[in-house]
Amino acid sequence: MRISRRTFLQGSSAAASLAVAAPVLLGGPRRALAARDKELNILCWEGYNTDDVLGPFRDAHEGITVRAESGTSDPDMINKLRAGEVNVWDLINLNQPWARQQLLPEGLIKPLNKERFMPYFAKMAPEFADPAYPLAFAANGDLIGMPQRYGPFSFVVNTDKISREMAEDQGWKLFLDPKLKDRYGVLTYDNWNLIHMCLTGDLNPFKPLDEKGFATFTDIAKQIFAGSKLLTDDLVR
Known part of the structure; x- marks a missing residue:
């Protein structure tokens, strides 16, 4: 099956549903090891520390001090916990697979109260509600995180140099242009x-890709990486 760039761009709702199969596109919070009654410290991806997100919580819980700091990558945030910051953060927001494969085995997080949080699954999109999303649970059935968003991950262009119309029309093939x-x-x-x-x-x-598909993928990867000026895991750069 082949997906044209125009079909992919036009079918954003379908792409969002497909992204459920790619759990790295899914974010979710986890309770950390610190414990305070009037203070909540959150380590999160960018956007989750804004007033739009935290304002309603602050309004609903007067007298609670909420502090949020954004990280630059999942490993960066996990390494903060490994370095002892489990005593600083109450909640960590990062991509879902890291909870079960890294945070839980290393004792960096603890399970959530299933009686309190399980009812929220019934309010989620079908892909998460029935049965409840498996990456939110440990092998023994403990609830280790709550899914909260999903969707495609796209590229960003400087619209002073490349128009939005061109980016939407060309899609990812834009990066194969030698002029770029x-x-x-x-x-x-x-x-x-x-x-x-x-x-x-x-x-x-x-x-799964067949032999021809792997050959195409290899050629594409070589072109994209060879044409890039910067390789980094820091999205702030």
Whole structure:
């Protein structure tokens, strides 16, 4: 099956549903080891520390001091906990798979109260509600995180140089243009780039690749990385 760039861009709702299969696109909070009655410290992805997100909570809980700090990557936030900041943060917001594979085995988080939080699954999108999303649970059934968002991860352009219309029309193939060499950077987020390079090569990222597909993927990857001016895992850069 092949997905054209125009079909992918036009079918945003379908893409959002497909992204459920890529749990790295899914964020969720976890309770950390610190404990305070009138203070809540949150380590989170950008956007979750804004007044739009925290304002309603502050209004509903007067007298509670809420402090939020954003990280630059999942490993960065996890390393903060490993360095002893489990005594600083009450809640951590990062991509879901890290909870079960890294945080829980290392004792950096503790399970949530299932009686309190399980009813929220009934209010979620069907992909998470029935049955409850598996990455939110430990192997023994403990609830270790609550999914809170999902969706596609796209690229960003400087609209003073590249119009939004051009970006939407070209999609990921934009980065194959020789004129764009040394004018873009790549976020080196482990497997995050796999879906993007598949889409660049008109490959279905949700099905196994055959030999021809792997050859196409390899060529695309070489072109994209060779044309980039910057490789970094720091999205702030």
